[in-house]
Amino acid sequence: MKIVMLGAPGAGKGTQAKMIAAKYEIPHISTGDIFRSNIKNGTELGRKAKEYMDQGLLVPDELTVDLVIDRLAQDDCKKGYILDGFPRTIPQAEALDGALAKLSDKLDYAVNVDVPDENIVNRMSGRRACLKCGATYHVVFNPSSKGDVCEVCGDKLVLRDDDKPETVQKRLGVYHDQTQPLIDYYAKQGILKTVDGTQSMDDVFAAITGILEA
Ligand code: ADP
Ligand code: ADP
Ligand code: ZN
Numbered sequence: 129m130k131i132v133m134l135g136a137p138g139a140g141k142g143t144q145a146k147m148i149a150a151k152y153e154i155p156h157i158s159t160g161d162i163f164r165s166n167i168k169n170g171t172e173l174g175r176k177a178k179e180y181m182d183q184g185l186l187v188p189d190e191l192t193v194d195l196v197i198d199r200l201a202q203d204d205c206k207k208g209y210i211l212d213g214f215p216r217t218i219p220q221a222e223a224l225d226g227a228l229a230k231l232s233d234k235l236d237y238a239v240n241v242d243v244p245d246e247n248i249v250n251r252m253s254g255r256r257a258c259l260k261c262g263a264t265y266h267v268v269f270n271p272s273s274k275g276d277v278c279e280v281c282g283d284k285l286v287l288r289d290d291d292k293p294e295t296v297q298k299r300l301g302v303y304h305d306q307t308q309p310l311i312d313y314y315a316k317q318g319i320l321k322t323v324d325g326t327q328s329m330d331d332v333f334a335a336i337t338g339i340l341e342a
Pocket of ligand 1: 136137138142159160161163180181182184185186187188189192212213214215216220290299
């Protein structure tokens with residue numbers, strides 16, 4: 129099963145992608161997590177990516193596409209994967225389709241988690257992230273049982289710099305300009321499935337598994 133998650137920043141893509149990855153035993157590949165771990169480890173890629181991420185801008189396709197295509201060539205991706213945060217531009221989607229076509233392969237579903245802009249700022253200001261293992265929480269909707277510490281790995285939870293309200297507005301603008309066109313792109317391929325992302329996490333999950341198992 130090869131799945132792409134679509135949706136605005138904060139729509140719940142990562143939350144759902146982790147649950148789907150666990151249920152179907154496929155890898156969860158998040159470009160945001162890959163960039164953040166590179167930043168944390170002080171790599172050259174991390175240094176370059178951070179310049180864009182801090183401004184709420186997309187990291188250029190040149191730094192992003194090969195990274196993902198290489199990741200998908202690894203053994204654990206043979207039986208499928210769930211992509212979270214990639215593709216984010218039409219050229220990224222075309223590069224992915226091209227790489228898959230070379231292997232006579234294709235995506236199965238593009239799942240669009242639909243949440244209106246009004247709900248997004250709340251979601252983001254309450255999001256707390258573990259930069260060590262990629263787990264995410266919400267101070268109201270999904271708090272860590274260990275307070276400000278990650279339930280999974282024990283690292284300290286943080287409010288991401290790019291989740292501050294000014295940067296969130298910028299990221300929403302970037303989403304509408306550069307990423308939203310992917311909804312049409314995948315609709316034309318006949319693989320788009322939209323779920324109402326304003327429901328509870330469990331209800332969104334049930335809607336997605338209902339689609340994947342239909
Ligand atoms: P969110 O989960 O809130 O949507 P992500 O963790 O997916 O955020 O991404 C954080 C930032 O990382 C983005 O704002 C962007 O700067 C960068 N990024 C992540 N994925 C991509 C991508 N596919 N193309 C370009 N930039 C990306
Ligand atoms: P994305 O990966 O799309 O940026 P996340 O999965 O990180 O989004 O979710 C953004 C924030 O909203 C997180 O703090 C998360 O705990 C919370 N969240 C996710 N799904 C829901 C939901 N259905 N209802 C309420 N809060 C949610
Ligand atoms: Zn953690």
